[in-house]
Amino acid sequence: MRDPETADTGADRTVPEAANALGTEPSAYLRQHAGNPVHWRPFGDEAFAFAAARDVPVFLSIGYAACHWCHVMAHESFEDQATADFLNANFVAVKVDREERPDVDAVYMAATQAITGEGGWPMSVFLLPDGRAFHAGTYFPPRQLPGRPSFRQVLEAVTEAWSERRSAVEQNAEALARGLAAAQFGAAVRVDRPPEPVGAGLLSEAVEALAASEDPDNGGFGTAPKFPPSPVLEFLIRHAAARPGPAHTAAIARDMAGRALAAMSRSALFDQLDGGFARYSVTRDWSVPHFEKMLYDNAQLLRLYTHWVRLGGTAAFPVAEASDVAARTADWLLAALGLAPRAQPGTSVSGTVQPGLPGAGPEGLPEALASSLDADTVVAGRHAEGATYLWTPGELAGLLGADDGAAVARLMNIGARGTVTAEGSPLHPGREMSAGDKELWQRVRPVLLAARSRRPQPARDDKVVAGWNGLAIAALAETGAVLDRPDLVAAGERIAAYLERVHWRAGAGETPGSVVRVSHDGAARGIGGLLEDYAFCAEGLLALSSVTGKAHWYLLAEDMIDAACSRFVADGALRDTAGESGQVLNAQGGKAALDPFDNAAPSGAAAFAGALLSYSALSGSSRHRALAGNILELLPPLATRAPRVAGWLLATAQAALVGPVEAAVAGPDGPERAALHRELLLSPSPGLVVAVKEDDDGGPAVPLLEDRGPAPDGSPQVFLCRGMVCDLPTASVEGIREQLARMSS
Helix, strand or coil: CCCCCCCCCCCCCCCCCCCCCCCCCCCHHHHHCCCCCCCCEECCHHHHHHHHHHCCCEEEEEECCCCHHHHHHHHHHHCCHHHHHHHHHHCEEEEEECCCCHHHHHHHHHHHHHHHCCCCCCEEEEECCCCCEEEEECCCCCCCECCECCHHHHHHHHHHHHHHCHHHHHHHHHHHHHHHHHCCCCECCECCCCCCCCCHHHHHHHHHHHHHHECCCCCCECCCCECCCHHHHHHHHHHHHCCCCCHHHHHHHHHHHHHHHHHHHCCCCECCCCCCECCEECCCCCCCEECCEEHHHHHHHHHHHHHHHHHCCCCCCCHHHHHHHHHHHHHHHHHHHEECCCCCCCCCCCCECCCCCCCCCCCCCCCEECCEECCEEEECCEEEECHHHEECHHHHHHHHCHHHHHHHHHHCCCCCCCCCCCCCEECCCCCCCCHHHHHHHHHHHHHHHHHHHCCCCCEEECCEEHHHHHHHHHHHHHHHHHCCCHHHHHHHHHHHHHHHHHHEECCECCECCEEEEEEECCEEEEEECCHHHHHHHHHHHHHHHHHHCCHHHHHHHHHHHHHHHHHHEECCEECCCCCCCHHHHHHCCCCCCECCCCCCCCCHHHHHHHHHHHHHHHHCCHHHHHHHHHHHCCCHHHHCCCHHHCHHHHHHHHHHHHCCCEEEEECCCCHHHHHHHHHHHCCCCCCCEEEECCCCCCCCCCHHHCCCCCCCCCCCEEEEEECCEECCCECCHHHHHHHHHHHCC
């Protein structure tokens, strides 16, 4: 089913039978496969109609540009002519970028896990021409291994089953689709009834449940592989800042968040030379990263370290150290993922990025942010995982001299035996550095960074994903405010302008606007935005409006929220996709549902609840507040049994419990108003919303500012409210602090 609101996907155009159709796709991952002898097609009606016409199954391969094992399988199998010939003769091959089509990825991941008991990427799924899955796996090697058949064996077995046992194949597909429907893939959110509030006790119980699964020695939760638990950490920081609630869980939350943030930033997960975080660690102690760097991870982590600074830190992870991590992450984000205005067509298909050389516009700021850097570096024509980032003792000594080289090797855990390759290891102290350590590191870091920049660099996936850029806007705006970095706020505004210009389709009359999920080379292409895109963008724009005081960003967020309500709320229920492909619906038994679980980023539902809550506080809209409450009704079954997948719901519930507190800043612009505004932006109060009355806007565009004006003497003042009850206006920083303390208790 083609979504009428999307831009051209290329998926419905006619493709010659003997052709690879990926060369002009917006996804770098798909374009990486454009030279394969496999006749790949993008996911869409054309590919499935072609399979039906040929009466062959669909081979669906799902991965992403920064995935190491995706590169391995591509080199071993998809670049092999004999394998390609067999695939082309017996299947219609479809390639999907999971970052471009997370809706497709989620459904077929559920099918893969149901069939095999495991999941991951590359994902290899065999489908009927109507989209229902009947067999699946992940990576298949070119030759049989113990317990794992070769890819050719799998292809031959599926072909034989299709030819000789078709009825059994179709029965299996139908049974799997019914099973996914019966398992209620996702959950239902009813929006046609008053919501039940979430109590403070449930949030304290969630903290205790998280404490039971914490790894206190290494920070974070669970065992290897270990991912940054970003949504959960946001909840813990908010819980630590909030009252009411038992004081002991606030302390537990603060300590857990601090241990995780400190451990990650001192580990190999964090690029000690250039900043930025890898996607995850294959070890429990964060010492061996999987080296891809994702925008969605780094945007969230940047915001988390900034919120930790606002909270005040702890002795074990002080504000100064967290501020440095935030600043270096922000600088890396703009330098490594920043895209110059309208990159020339045909470039950056597998382009590289040099640290410290931003893809910046005339003002030195990027127009938008790319999706990721690859885990692999191509060295002598072969993909080598993490090759850019690995060091040996000999290399350190050769660059720094024997004494400094040996000292850095000891400090950064570079031993004679490598942790990633036989000799190579990533730099990481694994502990807080002493004053002497810091002096040494600051002295040698430029030398090592310059040497590393001369190495081959990982490829960049330069597609722009709307929602991930929305996450970055919020992080850059808030970090700029807290660290007093106006350049970061300006970068957030430039990215917001790009999203408005390229990804946003403004509505007309009664027709709401719409978001396009992906753009490439300055042109939007692909499916309409998912719920997460609308939610992340609205969240970012509301944060940007709070920091800049510009109503324009609030109004754009309002339009996106209204569009999301129109697009994703139907028949009294919320869903997280719209205009779904018919094949995706078939795969889950014809049932469209909502996925409430956080993954690496917050779920679309949880993020939408957060954006709705902030918007309702600024607008006074009880309808949007109620919708946020309806979504939060997903929380009680998850809060204590599965809090690690409900972090953003918990964080939003914490903000709702506190109020959120509403702050209106009025009066003439100048140093006095700036001081009041900054004090509010430095507050860790969960969900605090801030609006600033512009001097020349002709009237308050943000309803929270209505009837708000300067003090009788003409000086600026702040109005603080919570739950439709307002305190007396205050014109001092001390007054703000006193009122916020009362409202948070």
